[in-house]
Amino acid sequence: MNPDLLDSAAALKRILTPKSLAVVGASDNFMNPATNLLSTIITCGFEGDIFVIHPREKTALGKPAYPSIADLPEPIDLAIIVVSNKVVPKVLEDCGKRGVKHAVVITAGYREMGPEGEAMERELLETARKNGIRFTGPNCIGIINTSVKLNCSMFYSEGKPGGMGLVSQSGSYVTQPLHYFYQHGMNLSCAVSAGNQSDIDIADSLVFFADDEHTRSVAAYVEGFTDGEKFLEAARYTTRKKPVVVLYVGGTEEGSRSGKSHTGAVATDDAVADAVFHQSGVIRAGGVEDLFDFAHAFSVQPLPKGDRVAVITNSGGPGTSMVDAAARLGLSIPEFSPELQKKLREVVVHTAQVGNPVDITMDFDLERFFVTLPKIVLDSGEADAILFYGVFSGAHAKKKMDILNRPEAAMLEQYDEFLTGYIETFVQAVADAGIPLVAASFNGKLDTPVARMMEMGVPVYPTPERAAAALAVMNRYARWRDGL
Numbered sequence: 001m002n003p004d005l006l007d008s009a010a011a012l013k014r015i016l017t018p019k020s021l022a023v024v025g026a027s028d029n030f031m032n033p034a035t036n037l038l039s040t041i042i043t044c045g046f047e048g049d050i051f052v053i054h055p056r057e058k059t060a061l062g063k064p065a066y067p068s069i070a071d072l073p074e075p076i077d078l079a080i081i082v083v084s085n086k087v088v089p090k091v092l093e094d095c096g097k098r099g100v101k102h103a104v105v106i107t108a109g110y111r112e113m114g115p116e117g118e119a120m121e122r123e124l125l126e127t128a129r130k131n132g133i134r135f136t137g138p139n140c141i142g143i144i145n146t147s148v149k150l151n152c153s154m155f156y157s158e159g160k161p162g163g164m165g166l167v168s169q170s171g172s173y174v175t176q177p178l179h180y181f182y183q184h185g186m187n188l189s190c191a192v193s194a195g196n197q198s199d200i201d202i203a204d205s206l207v208f209f210a211d212d213e214h215t216r217s218v219a220a221y222v223e224g225f226t227d228g229e230k231f232l233e234a235a236r237y238t239t240r241k242k243p244v245v246v247l248y249v250g251g252t253e254e255g256s257r258s259g260k261s262h263t264g265a266v267a268t269d270d271a272v273a274d275a276v277f278h279q280s281g282v283i284r285a286g287g288v289e290d291l292f293d294f295a296h297a298f299s300v301q302p303l304p305k306g307d308r309v310a311v312i313t314n315s316g317g318p319g320t321s322m323v324d325a326a327a328r329l330g331l332s333i334p335e336f337s338p339e340l341q342k343k344l345r346e347v348v349v350h351t352a353q354v355g356n357p358v359d360i361t362m363d364f365d366l367e368r369f370f371v372t373l374p375k376i377v378l379d380s381g382e383a384d385a386i387l388f389y390g391v392f393s394g395a396h397a398k399k400k401m402d403i404l405n406r407p408e409a410a411m412l413e414q415y416d417e418f419l420t421g422y423i424e425t426f427v428q429a430v431a432d433a434g435i436p437l438v439a440a441s442f443n444g445k446l447d448t449p450v451a452r453m454m455e456m457g458v459p460v461y462p463t464p465e466r467a468a469a470a471l472a473v474m475n476r477y478a479r480w481r482d483g484l
Helices: 003-016 031-042 088-098 113-132 178-181 202-211 228-239 253-263 270-280 288-300 317-327 337-347 366-380 395-404 410-411 415-433 447-456 464-482
Strands: 021-024 051-053 063-066 078-081 102-105 135-136 143-144 149-151 165-166 187-193 217-222 244-248 309-313 385-389 437-440
Touching: 003 102, 003 187, 003 202, 003 228, 021 031, 021 135, 031 051, 031 149, 051 202, 063 410, 078 088, 088 102, 088 113, 113 244, 165 288, 165 437, 187 202, 202 217, 202 228, 202 317, 217 288, 228 244, 228 270, 244 270, 244 288, 309 317, 309 366, 317 385, 337 366, 366 410, 366 415, 385 464, 395 415, 415 437, 437 464
Parallel strands: 021 051, 021 078, 051 063, 078 102, 102 135, 165 187, 165 217, 217 244, 309 385, 385 437
Antiparallel strands: 143 149, 143 187
16 A cells, blocks of 8 residues: 555544644634534534634634634644635644644635636645645535534534545535435445545545544545546555445536536546446446445445345335346345245235235234244345335324324324334344345335434335345445455
């Protein structure tokens, strides 16, 4: 491994784990981007020391403001810079004098703006190097490290610490999906907005994630490559330890033009990018939905040891959709052995199907569906993974009973509690078997049983096809790992 890659990954780790930081440019004006960012750091619970730098203001969001980095009462670990691009070099000079060695440069207006911006970006990098400062950005939106409650971005996050690492040249894909992640049970370990990648780039971030104890999978949004060989080396290093999913958008002429104006990215032809991904074991996402779906599944479930999938459903249509999608994507949905079918037939109603999928079709016996049937399938050893459909609460029924003023409404209030208990038993049994469980439900996190399934580490997708696609990618990566 290139020592420079390891050094940069170590620098990124220090950027992501500060014990103290200063936001340069924040004030009491909430229309100021630096103030918005400061408010996120405070409200998301960062427990380290927070300082504010502003040349004129005396306070910002209740915190005293200092005229410059040089005026701070004590050294800090990280400077977060949100000022005019003409002022950034002076701030970095002050950081050097005060012994601050790490920064996040949010400021835009560099090479994405043309020749004049390129010259300013060179000055920025030269000033940082002269003062021994490592940084992310410029033209980025910040960083997130859930394990230390650090959210240096514009958007508040309600999610808990998780296993999905994220690096993106687009700041929007680091910050704006945070509520989407929360609603879908997707939890980040760290996120890095790489921006123009003047210093620390996506390749450096991959190496950081490869060795980060909190990260189980990596999602990356890429508009272009600053150094293709460096990326290939970093990707190979990382994919041998954990899966990497990349959404690459610079392979078309139009995408390349957009990326250059966005982050100054240098695009690579689609065919070349595909070859790089293939050589390094990177999974290429077809869109942002795939990027997050796939990385999420990897972050919460074990890899399948084979391609045999059992489909368990309480509805024929979604179950068939799962089977069809899984088969088209290369998974095996084998017909169960006569012995297994006989055991299943002994416990199901006469209208159920047991050949694979196991389809109980609106049998309301919760224990049978969530406990008995899965146990028989798991004990058989005939499945390397489970695709599951059929999680929804009694809220829809309770609504009707309330309208009709029926006494059954009170009983339905207890339904979710019973259902959640069975779900916990089911999820734990699959986890104990060491195989992946991927589910689908049209009900989201506002549905209590679905939320509990997500909390226990099961990816629950809005459609059967998305669940099948996530499991198929997990299988593909597992087979690639087997071949190493």
